[in-house]
Amino acid sequence: MPSGIPTLPMSEIPVPPETPAYDPAAVESTWQHRWAEQGTNSPELWHGTDPYYQLMMFPYPSGEGLHIGNLFAFTGADIHGRFQRMQGRTVFEPIGFDSFGIQTENYAIKLGKHPAELTPRNVDRFRSQLTRSGLMLDWSKEVLTSDPSYYKWTQWLFLQLYKQGMAYKKAAAVNWCPNDKTVLANEQVIDGHCERCDALVEQRLLEQWFFRTSHYAPRLLENIAGLDWSEITRQAQRNWIGRSEGAHVTFRVANAHDVTVFTTRPDTIFGATWVVLAPEHPLVSEIVTPVQRAVVDEYLERTKTQDVVSRKVNREKTGVFTGAVAINPATGHPIPVWIADYVLMEYGTGAVMGVPGHDERDFEFAEKFALPIIRVVSPVDGDPSATLAAAYIAKSDADVLVNSAHFSGMPVPQAKKAVVAWLEERGSAKPVVNYRLNDWCISRQRYWGPPIPIIYCDTCGPVPVPEDQLPVVLPLIEDFRPDDSGISPLARHDEWYRVPCPQCGIMSRRETDVSDNFLDSAWYFLRYPSADRSDVAFDRALTARWLPVTTYIGGNEHAVLHLLYSRFITMVLHDAGLIDFEEPFTRFRAHGMIIREGAKMSKSKGNVVNPDELIDRWGADSLRTYLMFLGKYEEGGDYRDSGITGVRRFLDRIWASVHECVTTGTPDIAVLRKLHATIRKVGEDIPQLGYNTAIAAMMEYVNVLRTNERAIHRDEVRPLVQLVAPFAPHIAEACWEILGGSDSVFDGGWPAYDPALLIADTVTIAVQVNGKTRGTVVVGKDATQADVFAEAMKDVNIAKFVTTEPKKIIFVAGRLLNIVV
RNA sequence: GCCGACGUGGUGGAAUUGGUAGACACGCCAGACUUAGGAUCUGGUACCUCACGGUGUCCGGGUUCGAGUCCCGGCGUUGGCACCA
Numbered sequence: 001m002p003s004g005i006p007t008l009p010m011s012e013i014p015v016p017p018e019t020p021a022y023d024p025a026a027v028e029s030t031w032q033h034r035w036a037e038q039g040t041n042s043p044e045l046w047h048g049t050d051p052y053y054q055l056m057m058f059p060y061p062s063g064e065g066l067h068i069g070n071l072f073a074f075t076g077a078d079i080h081g082r083f084q085r086m087q088g089r090t091v092f093e094p095i096g097f098d099s100f101g102i103q104t105e106n107y108a109i110k111l112g113k114h115p116a117e118l119t120p121r122n123v124d125r126f127r128s129q130l131t132r133s134g135l136m137l138d139w140s141k142e143v144l145t146s147d148p149s150y151y152k153w154t155q156w157l158f159l160q161l162y163k164q165g166m167a168y169k170k171a172a173a174v175n176w177c178p179n180d181k182t183v184l185a186n187e188q189v190i191d192g193h194c195e196r197c198d199a200l201v202e203q204r205l206l207e208q209w210f211f212r213t214s215h216y217a218p219r220l221l222e223n224i225a226g227l228d229w230s231e232i233t234r235q236a237q238r239n240w241i242g243r244s245e246g247a248h249v250t251f252r253v254a255n256a257h258d259v260t261v262f263t264t265r266p267d268t269i270f271g272a273t274w275v276v277l278a279p280e281h282p283l284v285s286e287i288v289t290p291v292q293r294a295v296v297d298e299y300l301e302r303t304k305t306q307d308v309v310s311r312k313v314n315r316e317k318t319g320v321f322t323g324a325v326a327i328n329p330a331t332g333h334p335i336p337v338w339i340a341d342y343v344l345m346e347y348g349t350g351a352v353m354g355v356p357g358h359d360e361r362d363f364e365f366a367e368k369f370a371l372p373i374i375r376v377v378s379p380v381d382g383d384p385s386a387t388l389a390a391a392y393i394a395k396s397d398a399d400v401l402v403n404s405a406h407f408s409g410m411p412v413p414q415a416k417k418a419v420v421a422w423l424e425e426r427g428s429a430k431p432v433v434n435y436r437l438n439d440w441c442i443s444r445q446r447y448w449g450p451p452i453p454i455i456y457c458d459t460c461g462p463v464p465v466p467e468d469q470l471p472v473v474l475p476l477i478e479d480f481r482p483d484d485s486g487i488s489p490l491a492r493h494d495e496w497y498r499v500p501c502p503q504c505g506i507m508s509r510r511e512t513d514v515s516d517n518f519l520d521s522a523w524y525f526l527r528y529p530s531a532d533r534s535d536v537a538f539d540r541a542l543t544a545r546w547l548p549v550t551t552y553i554g555g556n557e558h559a560v561l562h563l564l565y566s567r568f569i570t571m572v573l574h575d576a577g578l579i580d581f582e583e584p585f586t587r588f589r590a591h592g593m594i595i596r597e598g599a600k601m602s603k604s605k606g607n608v609v610n611p612d613e614l615i616d617r618w619g620a621d622s623l624r625t626y627l628m629f630l631g632k633y634e635e636g637g638d639y640r641d642s643g644i645t646g647v648r649r650f651l652d653r654i655w656a657s658v659h660e661c662v663t664t665g666t667p668d669i670a671v672l673r674k675l676h677a678t679i680r681k682v683g684e685d686i687p688q689l690g691y692n693t694a695i696a697a698m699m700e701y702v703n704v705l706r707t708n709e710r711a712i713h714r715d716e717v718r719p720l721v722q723l724v725a726p727f728a729p730h731i732a733e734a735c736w737e738i739l740g741g742s743d744s745v746f747d748g749g750w751p752a753y754d755p756a757l758l759i760a761d762t763v764t765i766a767v768q769v770n771g772k773t774r775g776t777v778v779v780g781k782d783a784t785q786a787d788v789f790a791e792a793m794k795d796v797n798i799a800k801f802v803t804t805e806p807k808k809i810i811f812v813a814g815r816l817l818n819i820v821v
Numbered sequence: 822g823c824c825g826a827c828g829u830g831g832u833g834g835a836a837u838u839g840g841u842a843g844a845c846a847c848g849c850c851a852g853a854c855u856u857a858g859g860a861u862c863u864g865g866u867a868c869c870u871c872a873c874g875g876u877g878u879c880c881g882g883g884u885u886c887g888a889g890u891c892c893c894g895g896c897g898u899u900g901g902c903a904c905c906a
Contacts, residue, residue, distance in 0.1 A: 232900070235825055239902045246906080263906060315904055340904095347905045354906095360822080361904055393822095436905055559901080629846070631834060635826095638833055645859090646846045652861095693835070696845035703845090706862095766841040771887040773841050810886050816840050820886050 022655040024619020028730040032131060040744055041093070042138045045529055045542060048090025053546050054081035055525055055585075057554035057562070058143075060098045061122040063107050066129040068601065068609050068627070068639065069555075072594045075624045076633045076689065077553040078135045082726035083686045084550075085136070086750040092546060093136050094528040096143030097123050100151065101517030102180065105448035109481055115448045116476055119146055129611065134620045134729050136746075141531040145520040151450035152471035153527065153537035154520055157569065158442075158453060159464050166212045166572050167442075169462065173280065174441065176204040181482035182446050183208065203304070209452060209513065210439040213568050217241055217435035219582075220567055229588040230634065236559040242436025247420045249353065249429045251275050251326035253337060256287050259326060262348030262434055265358065266423070267415035269330040270404040271376035272353035273366070276319065276338040278345040279303045287337055289323025296320050296339060303341045317342055317365045329428035330405070330419070340365065348434055356391065363391035377412060378402045440565065442516040447480035447489040449514030457501035457508040466502050472510070488512040522565040525549055525584060526573075540579075549585045556590035563588070589689060592636025594627070601639075609639060621728035622648040628691035628727060637692075647695075651731055653702050654724060657717045658735040667713040672757055674704045675719060679753040682723045691727070698723055714739060719751035766816040767792045769801040785811035792817060 035041055045051075056077035059070050078093065085091040099119045108115040123144065130137060143150050161167040175184040179199035183206060194201055213220075221241045224234050246264035253259055259275055277284055279300050288296045299320040319340030326337050342361055343352050356366035356373040366373050377392060377399050378384050384402035401407045401415050410418060423429030443452070451472045453465035465472055475496045480489050490496060491512035501508040523537075529546045530538040554562075566584050574582040593600065596607045614623045626647040630637025678701040685694035698720065705716060718739050725732035725745045736745035764776050765788055775798045777791040789809065793799045801821075808820040 232826070236901050239824070242902075242905070244905075261906080265906080317904085342904045342906090344905065352906045359906065361906075364904090434905080436902085556900080629833090640833065640847070643833065643847050649861095650846090692833095693845085696835070699845055764841085768841080768887070771885090776841065808886060810840090812840060816887090818840080818886055 019656055019659040022652050022731070024621060024730070025616075027734045028132065028134065028620050031730045031733045032134070034733075035744075036131075036139075039140075040746070041136045042140045043090045043092050045092065045546065050089040051546055051550075052081070052084045052089040052091045053525075053529075053548075053550045054078075054084065054091055054093045055528075055549045055552045056093075056095070057552075057558060058096045058098050058521070058524060059126060060101070060103050061119065061126045062103070063111070063118065063122055064603075065122075065125050066133075066611055068611050068614075069594050071133055071611050071623070072627045072636075073553065073555060073591050074130070074133065074135055075627055076591050076691065077551075079624075079628065079686065079691060079726040080551060080553065080689065082136050082729065082746060083750075085746050086722070086725065086748075088749065091136070092141075092529065093138060094141045094143075094531070095130065095135070095137040095139070096524055096528070096531075097126065097145065098517070098521050098524075099123060099144055099146040100449050100520050101145075102182065102444070102446060102448070103517070104146075105446060105480070106180065108448070114476075114478070114480065115146075132615060132620055133611070134624065136729070141528050143524055143527050143531050145524065146448070148471045148473055149534060150527065151474075151520070154450045154515065154523070155453040155465070155470050155472060156467060156537055157519070157523055158450075158515060159467060159470075160576055160578070161211060161569075161572055162454075162464055164572055164576050166215070167209060168212065169207055169209050171205055171207050172210075172441065173203050174206050174208060176202045178202060178484065181484050182444055183441065206443075206445075208441050208443040209454075209511075209515075210441050211568070213440045213564075214435060214437055216568055216571050217243075217437045218433070219571060220437070220564065221435075223567070223583055227583060227588070228586060230556070230590040233556060233559040233563065233588060233590050236556070237564060240437065240560045240564065244434050244436075245431070246434060247423075247429050247431050248349065249329065249423060250427075251329060251335075251353070253287060253324055253326045256324065257283055259283060259287075259337065259351050260349050261351045261353045262432065263353055263355075265355065265416070266420045266429065267401060267404075267407070267412055267418075268355045268358045268376050269328065269353065269419060269423070270401070270407070271355045271357045271374040272328055272330075272335065273356065273372045273374060274336045274338055274354040275326045276340050276343050276352055276354055276365070277322075278343040278350040279339055279341055280345040281339075281343075281350045283351075284322070284339060287322050287324040292321060292323035296322060299339060315342070317361070317368050319365065319369065321369075329423055329426065336371075338369075346438055347436065357388050358391055358393060360391045360393070363388075374403060376401055376404050384408075440516075440518075440568070442519055443513040444516055445488045445513055446482055447474075447477070447514065449517060450474065450520070451490065452511040452513050452515050454511040455499060455501060455508050456511065457504060457506065459506060460501055460503045462511075463501055463503050463508075469502070474514070488514065490514075518561055518565050519569075521562055522569045525552075525566070526570075526579075538579075544580055547579070548581050548583060550587065552585040552588045553591060554588070555593070559590065589634060591633055591689075592631070594630070594636055594639050596639045609641075614644070618644050618648050619651075619730075621731045622651055625651070625695060625724075625727045629695045631692055633689040633691050650695075650699050650702060651724075651728055653706060654717070654720065654735065655731060657702070657705060657712050658721065658738055661712045661714045661717050661739075663714050665711065665713060667715045668710070671705055671713075671716050673760065674701055675716060676753040676757040679719060679723065679751050680758065683750065683753070686726065694723075695727065721745065722748065722751050763814045765814070767795075767798050768816060768818040769798065770820055771818060774798045774801055781814070785809065785817065788817045789819070792819075 054077060056074050081091045081093045104119060105115050108118045158167060177184050177194040177199055179197045180194060184194060221243055224237055244264050246262055247266040248260050248262055249266060250258045250260045319338050322337045322339055324337040325334045328335050354362045354365060356362040357375045358377055373388055375388055380398050380400055397411060397413050399412045401410050407415050407419060420429050420431050451474055453470060453472045455463045455465060457463050477493060482489060497510040497512050498507060499510055526538045529542045530536060533539055570584040571582045573579045599607060601608045622644055626644040629647055678697050681697040682694045705712060721732050721735040722745060732745050741748055761781055762778050763781050764778050766773050767775050767777055775795050777788060779788055779791055802819055804821050806819045806821050810818040
């Protein structure tokens, strides 16, 4: 042992006091009570220095209770928050419950209970589970989205959007889930099926409230570049917003309005041999010729009643000719105008030009209806007259236009601009950027949500409920279940919805839809600091002090909707002058998912693990640490029952070391070196969520600490207790107290490492011959290439491979020597 | 179809970002202490080989003194978008 300090001979080791067994249940309940009594986890929001807002995605309080996935997510966020606190920051780690919404309502229906009865029960269970998990939560700022004191402000928020012109009502074909009996947002429809229950989704036409998310599409996209977020999440948002550059091109139609199409390939216009409208396109009825009227009407009827699946999944092309003729603005040739449901009214202008030579869908359409196919793009050395057996999609920037008048021979990228410019001069095109992002439909024909605060008056029209009359309280009704009438359950209660108009006083009617559950969660982070205030949604000064959120941690299943809606709401509030920032989450990290035996945990697979049982058996500290040890936090991991024992042993050894340690003598220098290396490693890993490797490093240290029969010095364990504290807070507090720490270990700072102790006197250098490692040599830290080579040649197992004069020697100081022969 | 991530022992996973592959842990094997062990402690554990040694990070090429890491081409798993013009 290279230690300068001799270890004590056995006879001089003081007999350690009897070590009490580590009893997690006792330790954890003691400290949970103490934290609650002393308000340890409730920071001083007005005066605390260096505010750090550590946010975790609040849970929906399901009937099953907290599951291991929640706990994994929360623990990771909690460790990060506790670490920041130990760095001296004032950390605010709030919690609440997303207790409104369809999930809760459906669960209540399934149990035959009322959601208002079920919710408090579920929330209570969650509270106790979260508490016994040892999270540093500030319960004094809890929010509950289904409580009038919260949804009053959700309704207020709706009114702010309304005032800003960001909320509007329109009749829209909506996705109707026949099973949940509700309208679904586009994003809740997966391949034509309901995201929640997997039923086939149908189309229905209803009057709906929308938020103008599309208005913010450019900014929502541009700002992504400046966000410190997980890259997968940023990518998902970009895909969802879906920017594409192209042009609007106008086609003249005889005796009717012009038809404008959106295209990303204006360069292919010489190959456009028809124009096609979406069935819902407003120009359809105007354009159709009398001869074609009957067949068009029949087609419209067919597509209208068609369910979403046959449209989205069965992609056989259908369509009808309208009888109308448009003029291709590039060629001047007349081309037919068709109607087909492969064109979507929601995207672009609801009309496209058919370029069968260079678009797969158009090619199919041309084949089916025998429309002409013209090649207008070709590889440079290709034959412009070669027939097309399939759509040719330009793959190379070197592809050129052909059969395109004076543009023939021009490379595609250049032609995209040139053709638009040329058409623009003639007044038939202009460059545009189009976004995939649609407006957000927030109406729900359900019961368990905030009533939308609007009153319909026969004389005044839609009138917002005055802010001083909020909240519009959701009445307790027994017949809250939806039926397939398509109207909200509240619409069955005229005693509730009949109210005088706030403007003129005549008897009017409340809006009976409630708002989307995603609206509840799109602003909860603004509410937390001001949760105890009943006079404002959020206090302006407090908000300025605590927001934007410093670090937000959550699941990537919310990468698109929740995060995008939150960003949208924040932007609107910013533009309304109500807050000073336009992005709510400075830093966002997506955690991975916990799987078990290679599969996602689910009740149907029977592989769910119950955190309560695990805490009973092993303790919350062991469970927390084990969950973090499974794998990279941002990638998740595979849960196995057997693994937790290793972590428990690790904590047992810390417990034993704390009880056995002595204050006499001095710490062992080799142990100290390892300790300081560990302090550095853990301190570097935690901020980047490298929890698994941080734990491994601490385990390594404990292995070194407990090697050999020697007395462990207090100064060798005290910093370890601090390092492990974010992971295993209860045992750390108990150990901290035993070691004489006053107050909480979380207010005791973070140990510093001594750089001098990280520099070893000797280094081990790998010696390779022709790139193959043949051995190692131990040399002084400043050894030169010659020193190392000489040392290496003393080792016969290395020297025997060096039979001739080396051709070349590569030396990496402190690392390796490679001898090339 | 478009965009992205990943692929390492029996298992979960490490690897200072091009420098001793398999840290840490589970499991397994052996030993110690025990009336006992699903407790604790010690040692071993990628594969082939008695050994010398050889092989090895999905497969095939390449760059390099040196590749799990970089490049090209496949295969597989997985996430987002998708009749989006």
